[in-house]
Structures are given as structure tokens and as C-alpha cells.
Amino acid sequence: MAKIILVFLSLIFAIVAAAEASSTQQPPSPATKKSIDDLTSATKKDIDDLTLLFQEVTDAINTATPPAKKPEATRASSKHIQTAESDVAKAAKAGDEEKLAHLILAYRMASAMVIHAPPAERLKVMEDTFNSAAAPNPYECPNVDKAYCETRSKINKAILGVVAAASPEQKKLWDKDSTLPKSMHTAMSTVNKAYADGDDKEIARVLAAYNKAADSVIAAPPSDKLKVMESTFKHAAASGA
Known part of the structure; x- marks a missing residue:
């Protein structure tokens, strides 16, 4: 399962990068729709x-x-x-x-x-x-589902902040226990499930929970980011249970 998770995560990071690169593109004109x-x-x-x-x-x-x-x-x-x-x-x-x-x-x-x-x-x-x-097409961010795009961006920023603050020893440990990849995987899986279920209230609840969690990680001192992420992301995941 670990290999599948890593493949899935590589797709997520690729999509996030593409979404950020295309964030200045304009949405298709309604007139082009058939x-x-x-x-x-x-x-x-x-x-x-x-x-x-x-x-x-x-x-x-x-x-x-x-x-x-x-x-x-x-x-x-x-x-x-x-x-x-x-x-x-x-x-x-x-x-x-x-x-x-x-x-x-x-x-x-x-x-x-x-x-x-x-x-x-x-x-x-x-x-x-x-x-x-x-889930919404990340390639169309920020022109579709503003709440989704903001949450996805914040989750990515929080994860990258944890990585940047990690010591070499912590990074080696992640290679063995996949703590960080699992946190990312759980976050996006929870958000995506809410959209697949199609319940607007559930979607709003999950996005709000992960927005709050990501904000806490981003605001935390470098030495505390990992611990804050583990705690807040776990709580956010429960919102979609």
C-alpha cells in the first residue's frame, strides 16, 4: 500500500504544481461551450x-x-x-x-x-x-471553487513548511514510517471524499477544518510544525469521518 500511496502523492504534487503554474490563466469563455x-x-x-x-x-x-x-x-x-x-x-x-x-x-x-x-x-x-x-479540477484554480483552491493551497503550504523545518534526522525517519506522506494523503482523501459524496454541508465542514489546521501549522514555530500538523490534521480528518 505504501508504494501506491507514494504514486498517488506524486500525482497530487504534480497537479498542485501545475495548478500553481496555471493560476493566471483565464477560464474558457462561455461562448465556446456547445x-x-x-x-x-x-x-x-x-x-x-x-x-x-x-x-x-x-x-x-x-x-x-x-x-x-x-x-x-x-x-x-x-x-x-x-x-x-x-x-x-x-x-x-x-x-x-x-x-x-x-x-x-x-x-x-x-x-x-x-x-x-x-x-x-x-x-x-x-x-x-x-x-x-x-474533486474540482485543480488545473482551473483559482477560477473554480475558491474555497477548494484556497484549502488545497494552504495544505500544500503547510506540508512544505513542515518539510523545510525538518531536521535531516526527521527526513530520514519519514523515509521509513511515511508519516508526512500519510498526512498529505489523508488530508486530500478526506477533502476529495467530501466532494465525491456531494454534500455541500460536509464539503464546507471539511474545508473549514483543514483551513484551520493548515493555518495552525503555517503559524507554528519551525520546531513545532510537525507536532502541530500531526495534531491538527488528525482532528481535521475526523471532521470527514
Whole structure:
């Protein structure tokens, strides 16, 4: 699981970096949006291919699950697939090719990680990656969901602050116990899950909790940042339980 977490985190950091680099870009003009009938044939094929890939994900979960746990696993995986299909359908109905391209890529990556994960870890990997794909597109920050963009930026700043303040001994320790990567992983997983669940009150509660936690870490003296992060991020994670 540790390797999967690190792969997932590398994607998160890459997306954060790309989001920061593109923060000055303007959002697409509403006039460029079309209807579903105007989607290119290539985009329509990509949607069809994604539907087939989702079936592979379902099969991968099914074959990896013991008989006694199949009903629970089926419900969980079906919920993620339904959220994904709904996201894609909404973008398709709006004729938003740019958003569709992002969603299709995000869900392709998520699906590939599920299919290639160790059987015992597939459902957990699906939860993490599909929730991440359902969250707002960080490439569009700060022009979409201001609260999400601010929270994501603060979490990143808090984590980088902890890294900058860490001693060489602490950094070596993280290589062994993955404390920092797990904190980052839990933070983004909790935020992403709130968006995947689609409950506005839950989203607001989770974002507020992590905003407060990140602010505490950022304001803490260098020697206290790690301890403050462990405490406040743990409390914030509980807000999404």
C-alpha cells in the first residue's frame, strides 16, 4: 500500500504544481461551450471507451473480493462508478470538451491504478483515486471553487513548511514510517471524499477544518510544525469521518 500511496502523492504534487503554474490563466469563455450534439467523434469515442474501462474496474473489484464481502464491495464500487458517470454525463450535456478531457483522463488514471493494484487493495485504491477524480479540477484554480483552491493551497503550504523545518534526522525517519506522506494523503482523501459524496454541508465542514489546521501549522514555530500538523490534521480528518 505504501508504494501506491507514494504514486498517488506524486500525482497530487504534480497537479498542485501545475495548478500553481496555471493560476493566471483565464477560464474558457462561455461562448465556446456547445451542446452534447456538437461533441467531436473522438470525444464520444473516449466516453464509450471509458464506459468499457469502468466495466473492467468492476470486474477487477469483483474478482478480488471474497464471496462474503462481495455485496458490500459491489455497493461501494457501484457508487464510485455512478459518480464518475454522472460527472462525465454533466460535462457532455454541457458540451464542455475541455472539462470532458480532464475528467476522462482523471478517471482513466484512476481506473488503471485500481486494475493494477494488488487484489486485496483494489477497493481502497478505488476509493482514493475515484474520489480524487471527482474533486474540482485543480488545473482551473483559482477560477473554480475558491474555497477548494484556497484549502488545497494552504495544505500544500503547510506540508512544505513542515518539510523545510525538518531536521535531516526527521527526513530520514519519514523515509521509513511515511508519516508526512500519510498526512498529505489523508488530508486530500478526506477533502476529495467530501466532494465525491456531494454534500455541500460536509464539503464546507471539511474545508473549514483543514483551513484551520493548515493555518495552525503555517503559524507554528519551525520546531513545532510537525507536532502541530500531526495534531491538527488528525482532528481535521475526523471532521470527514
